[in-house]
Amino acid sequence: MHKPVYIVNDHILSVMGTSTDSNWNSVLKEESGIALIDPLFPSDQAIYGSQLKAYPVVNKKATKLENMFLYSIQETLRQTSIKSSNDRLMLFVSTTKGNIDGLGNKKQQPSDRVELHAMTHFIQQELGLVHTPMIVSNACISGVLAIQTAALYIKHGLIDHAIVAGGDLFSKFTLSGFYAFKALSAGICKPFDKSRDGINLGEAIGTVLLTSDPAAAKALYAVEVKGYGSSNDANHISGPSRDGSGLALAVRKAVRHIRTEDIGFINAHGTATLYNDNMESLAFQQLGLGNVPLNSLKAYYGHTLGAAGVLEVIISIRSLLNNTIVKSLGYEEAGTEGTVNVARTFIKKEIHTVLKTASGFGGCNSALILRKA
Template structure:
């Protein structure tokens, strides 16, 4: 069994656990708002930027690492426990991202304006994808396997898959698992160019859905083979992944790769579809993704399992989505929360989805098992299954 010990996470849902619990219960967010400066021509878009206080990190300094550092600070008691139990070379770090420090590079170039000649003021290695995991290892003085994963919107989910492999192979006794993505003009304008960005508030699974809202997100947890003594623990029951390579940005219309990932996760966990208590959908709000995911859920679960999404509350946190949504499962288990509803008021869920069990108003979790799905560019798909701490022994 693989245990998920404690969790620190920040997104538009909240900057701490109490805030996130309250907002998840009430269907609210704290910082999704209309912002300018990310799109050409003075256009605005609904985005989420996490409030961050300055805390320079020397050679690893960048916005993403500062956010990660805040989460590590919150997990200090758990980190001290694993550092007391395991040697540094037996503790690993796997961190997902799709932007790393690109935000800082953008800001430096923009601030330099026409005078910019390509000479960076900081160590360019900070902007490498691998720096985000190197920072975690250096910050904690651990020397076990350490690497970053960048598979677009499945990066955070794949961090769990890779961390579990390190534990099951015997390479590690504990693995720091996390993900972070910050707001970037490249990603915001890129999704806008693809016609996949909703410049108003997104409303996944609705008739008039028009795309995603992008939000910053960061989260960190600790995976072990035996539970730690401090903090709340949930279980990673199963995981499945696939890469169908259908298209660089569009999903395979019938969801073949997504179904494969889900069925592999169920088989890995030794569960039938009806054993799952809730599925947190990828549910981005794009026309093609939501239509594909509907077919997947209909074919695998029918209308037997409650499903909804949470990106209307967090924004799409891209490379951090898998970790942010694992945190939502953690909150539901730990605090006995009702399932998040797709209750947009003026944007009701489409009748296109009447043959699956959409959560349109909060419901009780009736089985202590939650699945979370992330489907990325290039057909890179991950499905994770989590269990409450008292289930599935």
Template sequence: MHNVFVVGQNAITSLGFTLAEHIDKIKNNISGVKRIDDKVLFPESFYASLIDNVLLHQHFASIGNPDSYTKFEQLLILSAHLALKDSTVNAASHKTIFIISTTKGNINLLDTRQSNSFSADRVYLWKAAQQIARFFGNNNTPIVISNACISGVVAINFANDLLNSGAYDNAVVIGGDIATEFVVSGFQSFKSMSFGICKPFDAHRDGLNLGEGAGTILLSTQAADCDAKQSIKVLGGASSNDANHISGPSRTGDGLYFAVTKAMKQASITAQDVDFISAHGTATPFNDDMEAKAFHRAGLCDVPINSLKGYFGHTLGGAGIIESVISIQGMKENLLFNTMGYEEFGVEEPVTIVDHLTEKEQNYILKTASGFGGCNAAVIFAK
């Protein structure tokens, strides 16, 4: 079985276009979540993390024609480009596969009030993925994973399985979603959005912030080029279903517990080995309780846990990748990042929430995600 290494990363959110900008702002407790008064997105004001469209357009114009690609495609292409340019991965090689994680892709093209020049089939995720892979001259059929909010973690696990088997040498795993009236109105109809910056695991948490963004993680079995000391491996992961409710998390945390324990088994490690957990932590009342119960049951109560949602919101199909990328950087720098928005402990089991920037050596970290449809996923990264 081939080992799979992380050989490149990028994140794009309201915090910036590079991973370095994200780390700098997170270290300084700067959130990109703001009050949004944009009647196109929603009739009333709400809190979300949005990317500056002018900046995105400018950045993209330096690598491609902005008129030929939708905002969603531009975002994912730019993220992959920025990750690839500092790596030795040949994006056009037949040994490189593109894996795209998204919930809604180009869903804004359904809006018939706005005319656009894109062909109608761009609304299909497989078509949008082709645009992205072809931009880099890659002729393999790109693979799209669309598993709600766990898509990013499922995509990393799928890429790891694929590379383990030797089918490809490299995977360009890109995840993202844009903020649209479609999604904002849906989450508002669920009354699940916070009235301020979200407060994961806090006693006064009142809901989530939506975020738009993209993340890229380059995986490769060809690790000769990486600095051995800095190389991070994907050890293994798993997914599960709560078998409970399509739009609410399990009250018991059974599903997430299964995903986490199976991921540890895949990675051949135990709960004692886990140095840090990057949780999903959306800051909805039920979700955070469910996660605390699952981590408690898995014997992970004493392991530091954070949620990054307070910095750039819930980036949906991007979340699993963006949050992995940032947590991997924390692992490299031996830092645990603060849980923005968290003040007072407020979940049903005594888990350990990271409440300030902390130095800690980390050899094994766990990333989890949970989503609509009762799905959960977990992945373990190792130094």
């Protein structure tokens, strides 16, 4: 007997605030967390990004990223009846690079915990989690894919509850790589806009709590994980497919058990590179979703890598609960091959279902359908 799976609580730690409420309020005010920052290396262009100058210190032995994870996970559990010692609870960590800044240290120490399993083991010990956490590291779809993986574990009865925590640092390592790719925007990024010129990187943690039993968890809300699917373009390791067919494959799986006309809005990946946004527009058009209101949150947060999928799911859940589709910040003029209905303003309307997508290096794509219970 398969169990339904619900997301029942969440937490965001970002430059926009140390709670989901503060993040949501900043988004409603159209505030961007992206600013001009120290490039960390000799750069011939101004670098914009979102970086946390201060963060909550839970444990003095923890790294910055570990403290961010610990804080966000504790805050997520705090308001529910699920304890970290629950033996039916499992943690799923989504990250691309973990404590990558430790790799640049002149004398690297074991306490830098550069390897992802070492970081995750530390988090497990600190929180007193019974099960060894699962680490999903699948480029920019990690967050969405970790939610899929956790939901499947619950649905198939392996566990009853899951924490999915996604996070990555704003690091010289990653920043320089996207700089070398000439993929960084000269200002605050403009997803799906005609004049978009690349991405901003950001750092954040997003955490969600999943369960098969919202009542037992004393849930604050319940949004069902109704569909999921991932795919690979099998085309190119660093460029998205030209025609969007790979992303369309993931979305088709995610919408298997719903009617596509029920989708109230799409929260796209929308990195604001020419190729990504173009690819997405073609995918949504061929799926017959070209008229569905669509947004990208990258101009608020930048691309937060392992956090992005989780963080964007949380903002999308707020949208569902408040019947408010978030304005796609930075968008002015259509500039993609496929026709998509990018949200130019905040839209107040009755919505119950969202399609969330992500795509990343390695040609991977991922999609989720979430529905208000």
